[in-house]
Structures are given as C-alpha cells and as structure tokens.
Amino acid sequence: MKNKPESPHCSTCGSRHKSVFCSIESEEVKEIDNIKGCNFFDRGQVIFHEGNRVNGIYCINKGKVKIYQTGSEGKEQIIRFAKEGDIIGYRALLSEEPLSASAATLDDAVVCFIPKSQVLKIIQNNPSFNFKMLKILSHELGEAARIITDLAQKPVRERLAESLLLLKDTFELDEDKNIQVKLSREELANIIGTATESVIRLLSEFKKDKLIDIDGRNIKLINIPALTREANIID
Amino acid sequence: MKNKPESPHCSTCGSRHKSVFCSIESEEVKEIDNIKGCNFFDRGQVIFHEGNRVNGIYCINKGKVKIYQTGSEGKEQIIRFAKEGDIIGYRALLSEEPLSASAATLDDAVVCFIPKSQVLKIIQNNPSFNFKMLKILSHELGEAARIITDLAQKPVRERLAESLLLLKDTFELDEDKNIQVKLSREELANIIGTATESVIRLLSEFKKDKLIDIDGRNIKLINIPALTREANIID
C-alpha cells in the first residue's frame, strides 16, 4: 500500500464516465478530488477485511478485484468481482454494518477512497446519483439470487461453465478470445464452491470437448454457444 | 385474489410503524392510502411471478410470504421470506429489471400495492425513507452473500440447522418454542438446496438428538445452543 505522488485526478479519470459517478456535477467532482485518498496496490493485496468497519467507499481507478467471504472452515468464497470504474465497500457503508466480505486485488491496482461524509452528501444532494445507488444495489441483489439458485441446484460442471461465461461478461475477451482475468484453479473453485481438483478435471474435459482452450491461467472460450448449453442457462 | 370491501387503512395499519414506512409524514400516508390497492390472498396463492414487470411495490399487511426462484430444472429455490410490515417487489422496481423471483403466500394474507409513481415520489421527497431503502437493500445483499457462502461450503446437515435458526429469527417462536411458520418438507428442502428425503432424515436425526421436536409441520426448537453448534455458525 505505497502512496505514490501521482494520484489520479477524478476529472481525468477515464473510468468515471462509465461509473456511478458519471452524472455528478463538475463542482462535486472537484470536491471529491480534494477530499479523496488514493492507494496503489500490488497483486494479491487486501484492500479491506471482512468484519471491519468502513468509513467510506473505494473506487477502483485501475485493476481487478475479488470480493470474498471466509467460510466457517476458513475457506474463501468469492462473491463477486469488481474492475475499473466500479465502487466497493458501499454495502457495509450504507447498511451501517461491519464489512460482510473482504476485497483483494487480482493484479496491480489503483484504488481511491471517498470518505463517508462525502458519499452521504452526494446521495442527499444528487437525486440521480442516489437513484443510481439504488439501482446498483438492487441489480446486485438480483445477481445474488441467481447465484443462490445455481449453487443450490446446479451440478459443479454446469456451475463451472456458467462461471466462465460470467467471467467473460465481466472482464471480456481479448482478440484471441481469452478471458481477460487470470485466476488460479483454486480461485475458480472458490467461485463455484468446489474442490480445486474438480475444477482441474472439468476444465480439461471442456478442453477435450473443444469448448475452451487452456494455457496456464489463460482460458480461451472457443465455443461459447456450446458452453452456454453446458451451463444450462434458462434466460 | 378477491377484492373485499374492508381494505385496511395505512393510518391504522399495525405493521406500519415497524416497517420502512415508519418515518413518513401523515400527509404522505394519506396520499398512499388513497392511491394504494389491496388484495386478499388464500394460502398458497402467487402474488407476483418471476419474469414479469412490476409497476409498484407490495406491502404485506398480514400474513407470511416466500420469495422464490425457479431453477433450470423447474425446481423451486426459496430466496427469502417476508412478513407483516415487509415490502416486496422493490428490487425489480428499483433496478428496472423484470422480477427475478416469484412471491407466494404461506398462509392467508393481505397485501397492499403502492404504484411506482408514488414510491418514486416518496424516495425523492423523503430523505429518511430513501436512506431506509438503501439500508434495506444493502442489508439484504449482506444476507445473500452469507447464504452464498453457506450453500457453497456447508454440508446439508449444517445448512438445515442454520435454516431452522434463521426461521426462528424471522418468524419467532411461540410460547411452546415452535417456529411460527408452517412449511412443507419440500419447502424446507427448497431453502437449503437439497432433496425432500434428506430433510426428513436429518429432521428425525435432530429429533433423536433432542435438538428439536416435530409434530407434523410444527418444529419445536428445544436446544438452541446445540442447534447453533450443529449449524457451525461463525459469528
């Protein structure tokens, strides 16, 4: 968590316009810029830790982040991901509860911090921002419900296929159809709630069936329609 | 869905003061009262159905409700419960998405309907109500995350014990320590994501171990500390 001098400015932040902050006034942007903190993280570092209190929200300027809970046996459960332009930590802030999950970087990342007072001020003064927060939260809640049903009802094979597609939607594919995020086999297992070995076996089956290609942590989606069928998605 | 003449009035609604509406002005209450609809449901009737659009929120005046999704094999997954004073349908309304889940009554119920325009009006004009909505949503999101981790990591036995405790917290115990909600074995199975037969077997084990007592759909919690241990809860 090294504090470098060249903190990014909100006014020049490339991810601002596709984020929840896209509709705030330039006056408010200036205010945030003055009050916000900014931190540089190496890959794998923890941004905040489950159980702690938050005093603001974190805005990801650069990098990819996993949000995860620790189960009763100490096993990590990945709840969701966040990337450039996303905010994290707002759930605990708004519910005034301790953090229900931890956040850690998946690559080198730059994360800004906006204190609670400022966030509440914007919520109160900017109906559009306010409504966006309501929208984000209720959208997340819908996603969570879908995950619950899948975990409860789908076999591991389907869950893995679905997770690969979800990762594709979140982080997109590069020109070679590789999912643009590098996760360990264990992290993949911690998304779908299974053992690392099961992920390994199923990935190589998917490869054998020409649904994907694997090169280390690079996963290439070569037959998305078939993968979708494998995932048994209703929508 | 019979429209009886004696619709309850918000001003005399016993559940209003423990609900999200506890802080709205009497002026606003009057306005809601005029515009709201009200329906009487028999046990087992569907209030709204997954995939449809909502045009308002539902406020439960009386009765218990299950909110559930249908999985890809047509199996019901219960996401959460609602009771007197709770609102439902707000997730889809605020995210402007189709309903992600269905709602059905668990007993005879009275449910009021407040149209979207009115809800949005209150959100905009009443910061306290607004903030309560943010709080409800973010709290729900935290609960959902916990459920995800449990489903992904805990064995069925622990999940069942935990669900019984959750039902206790939601619906409370009567003077005989019975959980004040009657669910079929299948519904219990649909909370924790297992087969009906597994629920039956585990319930009778819990009974044998003197953790609970069973009389039909009545479940009596006779040893809550032991049940908590069985649930392997970290908090």
Next chain:
DNA sequence: CGTATGCTTGAGACGTATCAAGTTCGGTGG
C-alpha cells in the same frame, strides 16, 4: 539450481440424490 507453490492425475471414501414402496394425513363427498 534448489525450493516452494501451483497444477495434475489417480484411487478411494463419503455425502447426498434418486428410486421405489409403504404409510400417514387432510380434506371431500356419500
């Protein structure tokens, strides 16, 4: 270059689902 860490594969155990066959319960109509 050695050592740690992640990845892979196989064999076996275990939890849970499924299927099949009763049994009980709750409601309905004679």
Next chain:
DNA sequence: CCACCGAACTTGATACGTCTCAAGCATACG
C-alpha cells in the same frame, strides 16, 4: 360420521457425483 382419495411424508436400498488424500510433475522465483 365414516370411507375414500390424493398429497404429503417416511423409510430403505442403491447409484452417483464430488471430495479427500496421496503422489508426481511443472513452473516460477530468489
């Protein structure tokens, strides 16, 4: 009020998916 019917519940036997454990292999790193 009782007999009947279907639905819900229960129990047992069996099958299957997935986890666990163990061992070997690849890879990155100091």
